[in-house]
Amino acid sequence: MTQNLIIEASDLMLATRHPRSFSDPDWLFELKYDGFRCLAIKAGERVELWSRNGNPFNGSFPDIVMAISKVPGDFVWDAELTVDDDTGRPDFERLRQRAVTKTPKNVRAAAKSDPARLYVFDALSIDGADIRSLPLTERKLHLRKSFDNSNTLIYASGIEDEGRLVFEHVKELGLEGMIAKRLDSPYTKGRSRDWLKIKYSGYGRPAALGWGRK
Template identity: 65%
Template sequence: MDASDLMLATLYRRPFSDPGRIYEIKYDGFRCMVRKTGESVDLMSRNGNLMNDSFPEIVAAVAAIPRDFVWDAKLTVDDATGRSSFERLQRRAVTRTRMNVRAAAEADPARLCLIDALSFDGADIRGLPLTERKERLRDAFDDTATRAATAPPNPEKTISLCWMGSRRSTQSGVLAETCWYVIAAQTLGPYTSTYER
């Protein structure tokens, strides 16, 4: 399993409603495969680039979570309004010297928004229904001090997690107001190469 296996979205021009799907906010950021094995953590871009040096606070926070796992996630950095800012994220991504990274993390803290769980403790769970994978993702935080917050646009339909790797917290009301795109994923579907938005 590598970062090129991460799902791609299919663009639909018109909104639709389907009771067999959950709807989640699409954040503006870098798609990322998060792999934790023992004490080792890798943040891999979709193109296979290691991003650990630019986001050490995210690496440290992931390392504190027990178990081995592979997650599909999105790295984001917010602007002052709470909207994810691709420009700020790009600045963080090219910052690699230790002193500059520390200052960049203070000025523009990163956030890791969890999309899906692909494996836990070496077991590939991509064939399980999405709702079960998201429950396992949520349960990964049960015994940790790591901050996890649900950020669902529709709390009754979504088990989406937005795990905050920074001090900033984004309230669901702000998320709804600043949302440009929504992801629609099949609740009973396995993890495949495409989903709809």
């Protein structure tokens, strides 16, 4: 059972900064959304949301907790938590405001006016089994089978090989950047060169306030 598998925010895999986009058939390329890195854990009826720095998100994001609670089985997901603006692009300021909203009445109002989304891009555990030693391609297959997309939970698929094309899409959408991931890489704790972070230099916003980034 998942509840006997101890996985904490400190176990997250982290990307290494890379200076430029590239294409390579051995790599997967994912859009980098402007949000908070989030570890999502479901064990029985218990759901826990943790930031990269180990801060709890449950109280501020009950809409995400509710959506996860409806997914069958036990699992541990790696994801990016966002709130979109009126055009559908991630809005970090709206997300920050939701994260600091604590009183139940205000949290309910914020969840209605600024609903959150969880872009799920990896799985550390599925049905109680630790799958971190599997290559990224196999973890993605298990993850894709574990839930259906909704307005709240979104599977982040990525594109193989065509990193430069993905980065052009990043620039067109005005997103923060992209993450390149080696297809055969296991999920390992800490900073790794199997995950590379390529930022779009034309993107800008105020610095994050301590909840942690990818």
